[in-house]
Every structure is written in C-alpha cells, then in structure tokens.
Amino acid sequence: MGKRRHWIERLAHVELLTPKPEESLVFFRDLLGLEVTAQKGDSVYLRGWGDWFHHTVKLTAAKEAGVGHIGWRTESPEDLEEAARFLEGKGLGVGWAEEGDLGQGQTYRFRLPDGHQGELFFEVERYSPPSEKKPLLKNRPQKRPYRGADVRRIDHVNLYASDPTPSRELFQELGFKWHEGLWVKNQVEMAAWMAVSNLSHDLAFMRDPTGAKGRLNHLAFWVDTEAEVIRAAELLREAGVFIEYGPGRHGISEAFFLYVYEPGGNRIEVYSGGYLNFDSDWGPILWDFDDLAERALATAVVGGPPPESMFAYGTPPVMLPQS
Amino acid sequence: MGKRRHWIERLAHVELLTPKPEESLVFFRDLLGLEVTAQKGDSVYLRGWGDWFHHTVKLTAAKEAGVGHIGWRTESPEDLEEAARFLEGKGLGVGWAEEGDLGQGQTYRFRLPDGHQGELFFEVERYSPPSEKKPLLKNRPQKRPYRGADVRRIDHVNLYASDPTPSRELFQELGFKWHEGLWVKNQVEMAAWMAVSNLSHDLAFMRDPTGAKGRLNHLAFWVDTEAEVIRAAELLREAGVFIEYGPGRHGISEAFFLYVYEPGGNRIEVYSGGYLNFDSDWGPILWDFDDLAERALATAVVGGPPPESMFAYGTPPVMLPQS
Amino acid sequence: MGKRRHWIERLAHVELLTPKPEESLVFFRDLLGLEVTAQKGDSVYLRGWGDWFHHTVKLTAAKEAGVGHIGWRTESPEDLEEAARFLEGKGLGVGWAEEGDLGQGQTYRFRLPDGHQGELFFEVERYSPPSEKKPLLKNRPQKRPYRGADVRRIDHVNLYASDPTPSRELFQELGFKWHEGLWVKNQVEMAAWMAVSNLSHDLAFMRDPTGAKGRLNHLAFWVDTEAEVIRAAELLREAGVFIEYGPGRHGISEAFFLYVYEPGGNRIEVYSGGYLNFDSDWGPILWDFDDLAERALATAVVGGPPPESMFAYGTPPVMLPQS
Amino acid sequence: MGKRRHWIERLAHVELLTPKPEESLVFFRDLLGLEVTAQKGDSVYLRGWGDWFHHTVKLTAAKEAGVGHIGWRTESPEDLEEAARFLEGKGLGVGWAEEGDLGQGQTYRFRLPDGHQGELFFEVERYSPPSEKKPLLKNRPQKRPYRGADVRRIDHVNLYASDPTPSRELFQELGFKWHEGLWVKNQVEMAAWMAVSNLSHDLAFMRDPTGAKGRLNHLAFWVDTEAEVIRAAELLREAGVFIEYGPGRHGISEAFFLYVYEPGGNRIEVYSGGYLNFDSDWGPILWDFDDLAERALATAVVGGPPPESMFAYGTPPVMLPQS
Structure with missing residues (x-):
C-alpha cells in the first residue's frame, strides 16, 4: 500500500444555478442565514458565518436550476500543479482559467x-469582517448573525451521476477516502460517500434514475446541533419552504438531516452530527440496496421512510422514464 | 510554501498510569462507559464504543499517576519509515520496539x-465485536453500551511541558497544524493547540508552572452533544467523582468541556463541539495571556472562570514552588 | 362564569393489560427504564425514576392488550367525596372499592x-428508596437509573372512544380544561386534548374508527429533552422494538413524540416538550379535520406525515370495518 | 386536611423599574427577544412570543431599579372577590384600583x-397578532420572532424579603404550594420556593442580607431547552451584557439557569427545565444552609459555585452592612 495523495485539502465552494435568483437569494440569506460577500454580473457570492473563505456558495441566475461548478482547494501551489497534471493526463482537463473568480487565485478547470x-485552486481570500461584524471570539471569521436557520458553514455536495463508479474512482485517485456505498448485490453501484476530510463525507455520488448526466442531488450546510436542525425545520415550514424529508438521522453517515427545496428548485440540506473518521484506510462500508430492511436503515435509523423523490428528483429537473 | 507532511494520520491511544488500578478501571469502564478489550500484565486495554482500534486507552498500574506513552498511527508503512528516520535524525529516536503492544504492529518509539x-505504528487491529455487541449500524464498531457517560471515542491529549515551544515546533515539522496559542505578549508561549486532523486540536501543550517535565494535563473523550456533557456532569457528581471545572464552553477551540479527576488522579475531560478546520494553513490564532479579559474569554466564553488548579494541577502531582 | 372545580389533582396511574407479561415487563423495565416497585398476583407495579407515587403503571397479564383502569388522585379527602357523589349522580358510579390497590387508600370506581x-383516590403511598437508590438531590424520589430510554414520569393517556364528546364533556364537568380539538367542520368531534394540570394535555380522547368502545390509543412517558426522544428512537430500534411514528413534533400540543408498540401490543409514546398553559379559560383551539393541510400540520409541524395506523390501531386490536 | 384554595391561577406580569429606560428596552426587546405591545406614559408593555396576555412585563422609567408591582390573575371573578376580602381581612389591602392598567379589568391592590x-385581577386582554405575526400554529399567540435569546414566556419572580417567612405564609394561605426551602438548621428561613402552578416555582422569597424591604432578586424568562440557555449566554456576552452566573443547573428546582444584569441593573434569569410537580401536598423539601456541601448542591448540581453577589445584590441596590 502506497502513500495517500494529499493534493486536495477541502471542498471550497459550490456554484448553484437558479431560475429565480431574487427568491433564491432571499432563501439563502434570510432563511438559511448565509452572508452576502459580493455581487458580480449574474452572481451573488455567499458564505456561512463560520466559513473563512471569501465565499462557499456562488448563486448564479440561469435558465434552469442545477449545479454550476464545484471548487476544491489544494494544500499548496505544488499540489495544485500536480493535480492539474494528473487531470490533464486523464483527459479530463479543461485548462487554466484566464481569469480567476472573485476571492481566489490561479484556477484549474476540469470535467468530472x-x-x-x-x-482547483490554492490561493484564496479569507473573509475580513467590517467592524460591526467583528466577533467576540477571534477564532471565528465573524459574529454569528442569529438570522434564520443560521447555518455555520458549507458541509458537502451530493451529485447525481448516470454512473457513479467512474466519478468515485477518479476521486479515490485524487486522494479522497471511500467511506460508504450502496450497492445492488455487490454488482451495481448505486451511491458512494467519500471524504477528503475527517467528515463522514464531503462528496457523494448517487446513480441518477433518469440516466441524465451532471445533475445535483443536494448541497448541505452544517449547524452545530440536532436541535438546530429541528428548529430549522419549523422555521422553514413557517416561511413556506417545501420540506421534502426529515428531520431524521441517516444510517449511512449517522448524520441528522433535513431536506428542503430552495425557490429555484435545488434541494438543500440542513445537516448536523455524523461520525468523524480519522483513518486513511477505513471503509468502504457497503449497504445492500436489494435488502429492503437494510436500505431503509441506511436511509434513516431515526425517522420515517423517505419519499420516493429523494432518489429521483434533482436539478435540473428531468422526467423519470416511464417503465 | 512547500507541501505539508502527512506521515501521521491520527492520535491512536494514550497510556495512563494509575496508583489505584482497580478504582480507575471502575471509573473508565462503569462511569465513563469505555469497553475493556484486553488485559495483560499490569495493564487493561479499553476503547470507546465508537473507537475502531483495538484500544485507545491503556491503563497501567504504577506508583504514580501520569501519562505512560502516546501512540500515533501513520498513514502507511512508508510514512512510518520516513517519520522514524526523521525522528532519528532529530536525535529523539528510542528505536524500533522488539515486541509490539497488543493490537498493533511494528512500532517506533521516540521521546518528545x-x-x-x-x-508510531501503522498496522493496527480493528475491534471485532462478539455477537451480542454487533451493532444495528454496520458503520459502527459495536453497539452503543448506554453505560455511564457513554463516551464515544478518544479525542485529544493535553500535555504539560516545562517549555511548550520545542514540542510544538517538533509536531509542526511532523505535519501537525498549529491552530491556536496563548502567549505572554508574543514573547512567552504558554500553550499551543495543534491538530493532525480536522479537529480544533488533537494535541495540546501547556507550560507547566512547576517547571516539571513530562506531565499530563488531561486526556479527553468525545460525546456527541453538549447535552451529554451536562448529563455526564450530573452522573459523575452523583457517583462521587471530583468535578474540577465545567460544564462550559472554551473560547479557544469553542469546545464544550467538563473536567474531572479519575480515582488515580489523572484529569479527564468529557468533551463535545469545537470547530472543525479544513484548511492546511489556518491559524495560529494567538490569545494574549496578559490581557485578563482575553485570557478569561479564551478559557470560557460560556461558563464561569476556571479554578486555579486548571493551570497547575497535573499528573504526576508536583508541588508548585513557593513564590 | 363560576369557579372551576378542583376535585382532581392529577393522573396517578394507568393499568395496562398485556398478553405477553414477561416480554412487556422487559420492555417497560429494561428498555423504557421504569422501576419495579411491587408484584402481586398477575400484576407488576412500576414507576418512572421521577414519579413519587408507589406506581404509575400497573402491568397486568390478560388475554388481550388494552387499558385496565385509569387512576386519578384528588386534592383532598373532601374532594374525593364530592367527586364520588357527582359521578354517582351521573349514573357512572361503580362504587367504593372494598379493598384498595397497592400503594393507595380508599378508592372510588366509576365508568367513563x-x-x-x-x-379516584386521595391517600397515596410515596416511594421510599432503598439506600443504594437514594438520590444526590433530595427533591427527587430516587437516583436516576440511566437505564434504557430512562423515562422520567408518566405524562398522559390517550383513549379511543366510539364518540369522544360525552367523555370530553364529563371531564370538563370534573374540572379538566379543554385545550385543543380536532373537528370535522365544527360538526363532528374527532379528538379532544384536555388537562387537569398545566400540561398541554394529560388526557385525550380520539374517535375510534372501528366504532369499538373502551380502547386505548396510547400511554405516554416523559423525558426531559427532545434529544432524549431521539436517543430513545435509536435505542428502541436497535432493541428490535417496532417504531410506528416519529420522532417529530406535533402541531397540536407542540410536543416532541415517538410512538412504538410494546411487546403486548399497546402503543407507548416517549414524549417531551409541549407548551404549558397556566390559564383556566384558555382554549379550546379547534383544528379542521377536513382541511388536509391543517390536519397534517396539527399532526406534525416537524417530521413527516403519520402512518394510517396512528388513527386506527389500538388495543385491544379490532379490525376496521370494510368500507 | 381541608381543600386547597384556588383563587389565584397564575403569575400574570411583573413591573420592572429602570433608571435607563431606553437601554433597558433595547435589552428586553432586542436581546431577550420580547415583543412590545404598548407604550403609555413612562411605561413600555412587553410579552414573550409565547405569552398570551397583553403583557407580562411592564417596564417603567424610575429613579432606581427594582420591582414596581407583581400582578396575578385569579381563576374567576368570584375568586377575585374572595381573595380581595381575604387580603382586606389580613390588613394588607390597598383597595380596588380606580383605573385598571392596560390589558386588564377590575384590579385589587395589596401589599405583601x-x-x-x-x-389581582381576572379580566385580561389576550394578544391578537397583526397579520404579519400570525403564527403557523394556531395554538400559539404569534409567530416566533427568532430575535435574540428569543425567550418564550415569563416564568417566575424571586423577591428579596427582610424576613421571608411572613411572605411565604401569606402565599400558602392564598393557595400556593411550598415546594422547597433553604433553612439555617430548621431555625431560620433563608429562602422559599413556591408555586400556584405545576412549575417547580413561580414565586420565591429570599432573605435579604441587607435587611432592606421590598427588593427584587430576579425575574425569570423561559426558553424551551438547555441549549437555548447556553446560546443565550454566548449571545448576551457578545452583546456586552454582564453575565453574573451560569449556565448551570440548580439542585433546588433542578432548573437550568443563566443570570445577567439588564442595563437598568435588575437581575434577569434565562431559565429552562426544572421539575414539574402535580401533587397538592408535595414538599416542602428543606435544604440545610449550614451544611456547606448541601448548600453548594442546592445552588448548582451542574456548574461551578455562585459568586457571592447572587445572594446579596438586588434592586434597588443597597450596600451590605459592614460586619
């Protein structure tokens, strides 16, 4: 067994596309509680009160909902170079961006x-609060706003894939650990949960039942306690947001979850708990998709069964093929 | 800026010395809720219900309380070799152990x-539960015992040092990130909080006011919620355990804490929360020891001021020099 | 408006019938965490660690599951006399018991x-703990056992009725406050939540869809926090108990709920939260059963929709008439 | 034993005096999260989002901090008459108010x-929310504002008395239950906790060490969870409010507490948990003031020891006599 690659340090940001940019902004800022750090062109840049980077969400007006791009930060400039060469070699490279995005330096683009x-990028601008947002605690980027669900930081992104296997394998080569999987009798991979950090997962791929490519299942934000997830459920319901599923606790990842749809149609998770894994070679724990009891347990060890939409709806919306 | 070293993966276990081995065992097993996995010679091996390794605590009968040794796991055999050579080169090497301890393979010993x-070691035996402890969730090593404070896993170790600076510098060279520090006017380092993981810290060094060498401040165990820390406080008090400080929330690390003394005299922390850091180059956040308000805030953003013992008592016990 | 009657002080105990007495006892003692205080004939007497009375549950072996009797305590001997006369006058009296049950004095029996x-009774024996259960806090009846779901006390009983209206009206005359109701367009009463205490309810009646008489919907036990309800859900699921619904938060009562079936078949609720009402003339708040959105909200403001069994299953079991 | 009197139903409101009315208003509205319902003369009327009455706090500009008056609601007009006659007979009557206060009807005034x-009064105006505050749940008076500590409702008032015994005895005659007491060797009564409701206490008297008469120890507001008390501690500290003690859990009452000073100087408690008592004849549980360990336990079963100010500071401020 060789050494694990450590090019990539963390999930840095996700660009979400929305056909209703104004309503989506109200959702992310006033209901989830994200902070706006910049606006440029059709995009608004946001971050949680505990996110140190310039932004962790880029909200971009578009014809359809979905995911624009996903940004990861590398551990060093050298790591950026090496990872770029690797992706180039895989034939997945798009190339170095001529102009970086707000808050980040030299950027290498690729296709999953x-x-x-x-x-991928290394150089990043850290958030610097204006005086009225200076925190009591200097190990925080800013005062907690106590607004809406008051989410603390970005947590993970869950992507649909027409076939999750090549995506999962690529990120293993990039140094991500493969923590859990859902499989049809060890033959068909239905989903994979992966992490470049100690989280139960910061990246997941789920088989898209529509066969479409490049869709989003959900983007998740962290709150510190289960009680805050429950509080968010009530707050968001009172605000008229569609609650799809939860609160409950997944078997896979052990995380406490709540899934809602933001006005643009993207599924958003408010998330807490979940185990941490500190081992480089732990997992994958594989769950049997064909064993109904085990599939149910994997989905929710606490809370009722999921609606079918959880494994079918995504953005951009696609109709399921008629069987 | 070059690449960060990734030889070491995690804190694996801590050996605690106790002059009251039977009473200490009752504390760790029945009150903290650890599981006994083996006994050999004067030692009992224990782990939390969420710890995957053979043991995370080795409790050894001894004349005096204190810390025996601290074990870290490397990411690979190659990493073990490289780290051993590095420590050898530093003149800190003790050498390869002729015989490994229970549950681990080839082991390199060194002096801090x-x-x-x-x-340091790479090969490790994972816990395999007997049938009555098989968990409902296969991503857990065993059933939760629901016994005592029911701590989930080892979290971090905090070591006194006659001078914390050389220890902190060594672990930075070993790839640990330096997250926070407490300094007298940027001149004298009083304490350092470091992590090889995404935790706020998995290793800390505090200046020993007695000037003694090699002492222990405390060993910390994780529970999933602040409510469990509060529950532990009441449970341990009812059981007659000495509560030194807490529950409260530190400013440094943001963690929710409770400090007690186990019967052998070692300080034990029941711990939850605390920020996670996903960046390789975040910190150090330095707090001013001479600014009384800032020092108080660093100690407890929630909860009252600490007793003086928090920064003086340790194991083995040493009398503070009379001033 | 005249003075409210204060004959009855509180729900004192509920007798549950079980066709599987041994398995039911394991459930109540080891999984819910109740304490056994006595055994006599076919009955075992139990109480929560925070219950002061001799018992709050009497578990009696029987051919079928269901509710045996419900006991309420009066505020004084005079109140007992007056309430008995009132019930006698209503033609609901059964008469003074020749022999009281364990732990209680002179007892008047009646039919709902x-x-x-x-x-009804006034004299009651308070629990006196043996030395090993003496609590740290003298305002508690005993040490908290920290066993299973560790429920603290009896909370409320929810009874099916072929028609809830006469039952609700009787208890209003007995001094209970009518807090909430579920009605079909203000014409048919589907359910009533009532309280003789400051709780959102300590007694409820629900229309039995089978038309049967005298059945039990559920008996509820209190835990101090929502987190304990969630913990109970996982603990009970791992122990193989059937989880019917929850955790979630009701709209009606605002309580955090979890419904399970004990081995004898009776539905048991683990319960926390819920508003307190301190006014004698608050309510009733009426919810519209025909408005699907309002009915859903009344059922769960947090958490998914209920299974149909929640409003049909009860003990003893009865088949729903085919429509 | 005769029947317990039920003239009084509940604590209705407390008038607080403040020498800094504008800053106090900011504290109660923006930091505690109370809602303003009216202003008249030198007074602002406020209530928690879960309070149904027109107001539960009347904040009145005055030269010195302290308590203006305490209002209780009776169960019926007849109860109001009877209680008034009783107080008249005791020589404590002041008389029927010529003009009632905002939000309440005919009012009888007396001296403790x-x-x-x-x-005392019976008729009360219930809060009617404007459309933008209409709640999702019709069993709530309004939408939760999610502002500041977001306290839900008034809980209890704790009054200093030069001698607590006559006050405690009067309220027992008025039908309050005496739940707990702190005594010097069964000879000198130091404090009494009483309730007309099922709360651990809604009224308390503490011996004033200054010997002054008519002072306030504190006024307490309820939040639903311990986690919200902890959250309030951090939020209020960040806002610059003086935190005197907590969070912790009292032995007496078992309540989770946080004590702060509002800008006018009055001590305010953010409060959760605490046992409920449903028995008319439970208590008093007496704690020994002279037994230092028991006194400490009574004060805090979870959390450190109190500052001396907790038993000496009050409003209006009085200097302790030099011993």
Whole structure:
C-alpha cells in the first residue's frame, strides 16, 4: 500500500444555478442565514458565518436550476500543479482559467466523469469582517448573525451521476477516502460517500434514475446541533419552504438531516452530527440496496421512510422514464 | 510554501498510569462507559464504543499517576519509515520496539522534547465485536453500551511541558497544524493547540508552572452533544467523582468541556463541539495571556472562570514552588 | 362564569393489560427504564425514576392488550367525596372499592362514558428508596437509573372512544380544561386534548374508527429533552422494538413524540416538550379535520406525515370495518 | 386536611423599574427577544412570543431599579372577590384600583408582608397578532420572532424579603404550594420556593442580607431547552451584557439557569427545565444552609459555585452592612 495523495485539502465552494435568483437569494440569506460577500454580473457570492473563505456558495441566475461548478482547494501551489497534471493526463482537463473568480487565485478547470464542472485552486481570500461584524471570539471569521436557520458553514455536495463508479474512482485517485456505498448485490453501484476530510463525507455520488448526466442531488450546510436542525425545520415550514424529508438521522453517515427545496428548485440540506473518521484506510462500508430492511436503515435509523423523490428528483429537473 | 507532511494520520491511544488500578478501571469502564478489550500484565486495554482500534486507552498500574506513552498511527508503512528516520535524525529516536503492544504492529518509539514517550505504528487491529455487541449500524464498531457517560471515542491529549515551544515546533515539522496559542505578549508561549486532523486540536501543550517535565494535563473523550456533557456532569457528581471545572464552553477551540479527576488522579475531560478546520494553513490564532479579559474569554466564553488548579494541577502531582 | 372545580389533582396511574407479561415487563423495565416497585398476583407495579407515587403503571397479564383502569388522585379527602357523589349522580358510579390497590387508600370506581374504567383516590403511598437508590438531590424520589430510554414520569393517556364528546364533556364537568380539538367542520368531534394540570394535555380522547368502545390509543412517558426522544428512537430500534411514528413534533400540543408498540401490543409514546398553559379559560383551539393541510400540520409541524395506523390501531386490536 | 384554595391561577406580569429606560428596552426587546405591545406614559408593555396576555412585563422609567408591582390573575371573578376580602381581612389591602392598567379589568391592590406591591385581577386582554405575526400554529399567540435569546414566556419572580417567612405564609394561605426551602438548621428561613402552578416555582422569597424591604432578586424568562440557555449566554456576552452566573443547573428546582444584569441593573434569569410537580401536598423539601456541601448542591448540581453577589445584590441596590 502506497502513500495517500494529499493534493486536495477541502471542498471550497459550490456554484448553484437558479431560475429565480431574487427568491433564491432571499432563501439563502434570510432563511438559511448565509452572508452576502459580493455581487458580480449574474452572481451573488455567499458564505456561512463560520466559513473563512471569501465565499462557499456562488448563486448564479440561469435558465434552469442545477449545479454550476464545484471548487476544491489544494494544500499548496505544488499540489495544485500536480493535480492539474494528473487531470490533464486523464483527459479530463479543461485548462487554466484566464481569469480567476472573485476571492481566489490561479484556477484549474476540469470535467468530472459524469460531466459536472470542477475547479482547483490554492490561493484564496479569507473573509475580513467590517467592524460591526467583528466577533467576540477571534477564532471565528465573524459574529454569528442569529438570522434564520443560521447555518455555520458549507458541509458537502451530493451529485447525481448516470454512473457513479467512474466519478468515485477518479476521486479515490485524487486522494479522497471511500467511506460508504450502496450497492445492488455487490454488482451495481448505486451511491458512494467519500471524504477528503475527517467528515463522514464531503462528496457523494448517487446513480441518477433518469440516466441524465451532471445533475445535483443536494448541497448541505452544517449547524452545530440536532436541535438546530429541528428548529430549522419549523422555521422553514413557517416561511413556506417545501420540506421534502426529515428531520431524521441517516444510517449511512449517522448524520441528522433535513431536506428542503430552495425557490429555484435545488434541494438543500440542513445537516448536523455524523461520525468523524480519522483513518486513511477505513471503509468502504457497503449497504445492500436489494435488502429492503437494510436500505431503509441506511436511509434513516431515526425517522420515517423517505419519499420516493429523494432518489429521483434533482436539478435540473428531468422526467423519470416511464417503465 | 512547500507541501505539508502527512506521515501521521491520527492520535491512536494514550497510556495512563494509575496508583489505584482497580478504582480507575471502575471509573473508565462503569462511569465513563469505555469497553475493556484486553488485559495483560499490569495493564487493561479499553476503547470507546465508537473507537475502531483495538484500544485507545491503556491503563497501567504504577506508583504514580501520569501519562505512560502516546501512540500515533501513520498513514502507511512508508510514512512510518520516513517519520522514524526523521525522528532519528532529530536525535529523539528510542528505536524500533522488539515486541509490539497488543493490537498493533511494528512500532517506533521516540521521546518528545519535554521527555514524554511517543510511539508510531501503522498496522493496527480493528475491534471485532462478539455477537451480542454487533451493532444495528454496520458503520459502527459495536453497539452503543448506554453505560455511564457513554463516551464515544478518544479525542485529544493535553500535555504539560516545562517549555511548550520545542514540542510544538517538533509536531509542526511532523505535519501537525498549529491552530491556536496563548502567549505572554508574543514573547512567552504558554500553550499551543495543534491538530493532525480536522479537529480544533488533537494535541495540546501547556507550560507547566512547576517547571516539571513530562506531565499530563488531561486526556479527553468525545460525546456527541453538549447535552451529554451536562448529563455526564450530573452522573459523575452523583457517583462521587471530583468535578474540577465545567460544564462550559472554551473560547479557544469553542469546545464544550467538563473536567474531572479519575480515582488515580489523572484529569479527564468529557468533551463535545469545537470547530472543525479544513484548511492546511489556518491559524495560529494567538490569545494574549496578559490581557485578563482575553485570557478569561479564551478559557470560557460560556461558563464561569476556571479554578486555579486548571493551570497547575497535573499528573504526576508536583508541588508548585513557593513564590 | 363560576369557579372551576378542583376535585382532581392529577393522573396517578394507568393499568395496562398485556398478553405477553414477561416480554412487556422487559420492555417497560429494561428498555423504557421504569422501576419495579411491587408484584402481586398477575400484576407488576412500576414507576418512572421521577414519579413519587408507589406506581404509575400497573402491568397486568390478560388475554388481550388494552387499558385496565385509569387512576386519578384528588386534592383532598373532601374532594374525593364530592367527586364520588357527582359521578354517582351521573349514573357512572361503580362504587367504593372494598379493598384498595397497592400503594393507595380508599378508592372510588366509576365508568367513563365510553366504558373505560376509572378510579379516584386521595391517600397515596410515596416511594421510599432503598439506600443504594437514594438520590444526590433530595427533591427527587430516587437516583436516576440511566437505564434504557430512562423515562422520567408518566405524562398522559390517550383513549379511543366510539364518540369522544360525552367523555370530553364529563371531564370538563370534573374540572379538566379543554385545550385543543380536532373537528370535522365544527360538526363532528374527532379528538379532544384536555388537562387537569398545566400540561398541554394529560388526557385525550380520539374517535375510534372501528366504532369499538373502551380502547386505548396510547400511554405516554416523559423525558426531559427532545434529544432524549431521539436517543430513545435509536435505542428502541436497535432493541428490535417496532417504531410506528416519529420522532417529530406535533402541531397540536407542540410536543416532541415517538410512538412504538410494546411487546403486548399497546402503543407507548416517549414524549417531551409541549407548551404549558397556566390559564383556566384558555382554549379550546379547534383544528379542521377536513382541511388536509391543517390536519397534517396539527399532526406534525416537524417530521413527516403519520402512518394510517396512528388513527386506527389500538388495543385491544379490532379490525376496521370494510368500507 | 381541608381543600386547597384556588383563587389565584397564575403569575400574570411583573413591573420592572429602570433608571435607563431606553437601554433597558433595547435589552428586553432586542436581546431577550420580547415583543412590545404598548407604550403609555413612562411605561413600555412587553410579552414573550409565547405569552398570551397583553403583557407580562411592564417596564417603567424610575429613579432606581427594582420591582414596581407583581400582578396575578385569579381563576374567576368570584375568586377575585374572595381573595380581595381575604387580603382586606389580613390588613394588607390597598383597595380596588380606580383605573385598571392596560390589558386588564377590575384590579385589587395589596401589599405583601415585606412591602412589595401586588395586584389581582381576572379580566385580561389576550394578544391578537397583526397579520404579519400570525403564527403557523394556531395554538400559539404569534409567530416566533427568532430575535435574540428569543425567550418564550415569563416564568417566575424571586423577591428579596427582610424576613421571608411572613411572605411565604401569606402565599400558602392564598393557595400556593411550598415546594422547597433553604433553612439555617430548621431555625431560620433563608429562602422559599413556591408555586400556584405545576412549575417547580413561580414565586420565591429570599432573605435579604441587607435587611432592606421590598427588593427584587430576579425575574425569570423561559426558553424551551438547555441549549437555548447556553446560546443565550454566548449571545448576551457578545452583546456586552454582564453575565453574573451560569449556565448551570440548580439542585433546588433542578432548573437550568443563566443570570445577567439588564442595563437598568435588575437581575434577569434565562431559565429552562426544572421539575414539574402535580401533587397538592408535595414538599416542602428543606435544604440545610449550614451544611456547606448541601448548600453548594442546592445552588448548582451542574456548574461551578455562585459568586457571592447572587445572594446579596438586588434592586434597588443597597450596600451590605459592614460586619
């Protein structure tokens, strides 16, 4: 067994596309509680009160909902170079961006195996609060706003893939650990949960039942306690947001979850708990998709069964083929 | 800026010495809720219900309380070799162990700059539960015992050092990130919080006011929620355990804490929360020891001021020099 | 408006019938965490660690599951006399018991309008703990056992009635406050939530869709926090208990709920939260059963929709008439 | 044993005096999260989002901080008459108010034995929310504002008395239950916790060490969870509010507490948990003030020891006599 690659340090940001940019902005800022750090062109840049980077969400007006690109930060400039060469060699490279995005330096763009757009960069601008947002605690980027669900930081992104296997394999080669999987009798991979960090997962791929490519299942934001997830459920319901599923606790990842749709149609998770894994070679724990009891347990060890939409709806919306 | 070293993956276990082995065992097993996995010679091996390794605590009968050795796991055999060579080159090497301890393979022993004993290994035995402890969730090593404070896993170790600086510098060279520090006017380092993981810290060094070398401040165990820390406080108090400080929330690390003394005299923390850091180059956040308000805030953003013992008592016990 | 009657002080105990007495006892003692205080004939007497009375549950072996009798305590001997005379006058009296049950004095028995058996008494034996259960806090009846779901006390009983209206009206005359109701267009009463205490309810009646008389919907036990309800859900699921619904938060009562079936078949609720009402003339708040959105909200403001069994299954089991 | 009196239903409101009315208003509205319902003369009327009455706090500009009057609601007009006659007979009557206060009907004024001003009334105006505050749940008076500590409702008032015994005895005659007490060797009563509701207490008297009459120890507001108390501690500290003690859990009452000073100087408690008592004849549980360990336990079963100010500071401020 050789050494694990450590090119990539973390999920840095996700670009979400929305056909209703104004309503989506109200959702992310006023209901989820994200902070706006910049606006440029058709995009608004946001971050949680505990996110140190310039932004962790880029909200871009578009014809259809979905995921624009996913950005990861590398551990060093050398790591950026090496990872770029690796992706180039895989034939997945798009190339160095001529102009970086707000808040980040030299950026390398690539395609994920299922067509999602990715980018890597090292240089990043840390958030610097104006005086009225200076925190009591200097180990925080800013005061907690206590607004809406008051989410603390970005947590993970869950991507649909027409076939999750090539995507999962690519990220293993990039140094991600493969923590859990859902399989049809060890033959067909239905989903994979992966992490470049100690989280239960910061990246997941789920088989898209529509066969479409490049869609989003959901983007998740962290709150510190289960009680805050429950509080968010009530707050968002009172605000008229569609609650799809939860609160409950997944068997896979052990995380406490709540899934809602933001006005643009993207599924958003408010998330807490979940185990941490500190081992480089732990997992994958594989769950049997064909064993109904085990599939149910994998989905929710606490809370009722999921609606069918959880494994079918995504953005951009696609009709399921008639069987 | 070059690449960060990734030899070491995680804190694997801590050996605690106790002059009251039977009473200490009752504390760790029945009150904290650890599971006994083996006994050999004067030692009992224990782990939390969420710890995957053979043991995370080795409790050894001894004349005096204190820390025996601290074990870290490397990411690969190659990493073990490289780290061993590095420590050899530093003049800190003790050498390869002729015989490994229970549950681990080839082991390299070394001295920390202040005299604490360390060891590195890669091969490790994972816990395999008997049938009555098989968990409902296959991503857990065993059933949760629901016994006592029911701590989930080892979290971090906090070591006194006659001078914390050389220890902190060594672990930075070993790839640990330096997250926070407490300094007298940027001149004298009083304490350092470091992590090889995404935790706020998995290793800390505090200046020993007695000037002694190689002592232990505390060993910390994780529970999933603040409510469990509060529950532990009441449970341990009812059981007659000495509560030194807490529950409260530190400013440094943002963690929710409770400090007690186990019967052998070692300080034990029940711990939850605390920020996660996903960046390789975040910190150090430095707090001013001379600014009384800032020092108080660093100690507890929620909860009252600490007793003086928090920064003086340790194991083995040493009398503070009379001033 | 005249003075409210204060004959009855509180729900004192509920007798549950079980066709599987041994398995039911394991459930109540080891999984819910109740304490056994006595055994006599076919009955075991139990109480929560925070219950002061001799028992709050009497578990009696029987051919079928269901509710045996419900006991309420009066505020004084005079109140007992007056309430007995009142019930006698209503034609609901059964008479003074020749022999009281364990832990209680002179007892008056009566029938509720739908056939359930009730009893009133004033004299009650308070629990006196043996030395090993003496609590740290003298305002508690005993040490918290930290066993299973570790429920603290009895909370409320929810009874099916072929017609809830006469039962609700009787208890209003007995001094209970009518807090909430579920009605079909203000014409048909589907359910009533009532309280003789400050709880959102300590007694409820629900229209039995089978038309049967005298059945039990559920008996509820209190835990102090929502987190304990969630913990109970996982603990009970791992122990193989059937989880019917929850955790979630009701709209009606605002309580955090979890419904399971004990081995004898009776539905048991683990319950926390819920508003308190301190006014004598608050309510009733009426919810529209025909408005699907309002009915859903009344059922769960947090958490998914209920299974149909929640409003049909009860004990003893009865088949729903085919429509 | 005769029947317990049920004239009084609940604590209705407390008038607080403040020498800094504008800053106090900011504290109660923006930091505690109370809602303003009216302003008249030198007074602002406020209530928690879960309070149904027109107001539960009347904040009145005054030269010195302290308590203006305490209002209780009776169960019926007849109960109001009877209680008034009783107080008249005791020589404590002040008389029927010529003009009622905002939001309440006919009002009887009286003096408590230590000089505090009390009033009783039955008719009360319930809060009616404007459309933008209409709640999702119709069993709530309004939408939760999610502002500041977001306290839900008034909970209890704790009054200093030069001698607590006559006050405690008066309220027992008025039908309050005496739940707990702190005594010097069964000879000198130091404090009494009483309830007319099922709460651990809604009224308390503490011996004033200064010997002054009619002072306030604190006014308490309820939040639903311990986690919200902890959240309030951090939020209020960040806002610059003086935190005197907590969070912790009292032995007496078992309640989770946080004590702060509002800008006018009055001590305010953010409060959760605490046992409920449903028995009319439970208590008093007496704690020994002279037994230092028991006194400490009574004060805090979870959390460190109190500052001395907790038993000496009050409003209006009085200097302790030099011993």
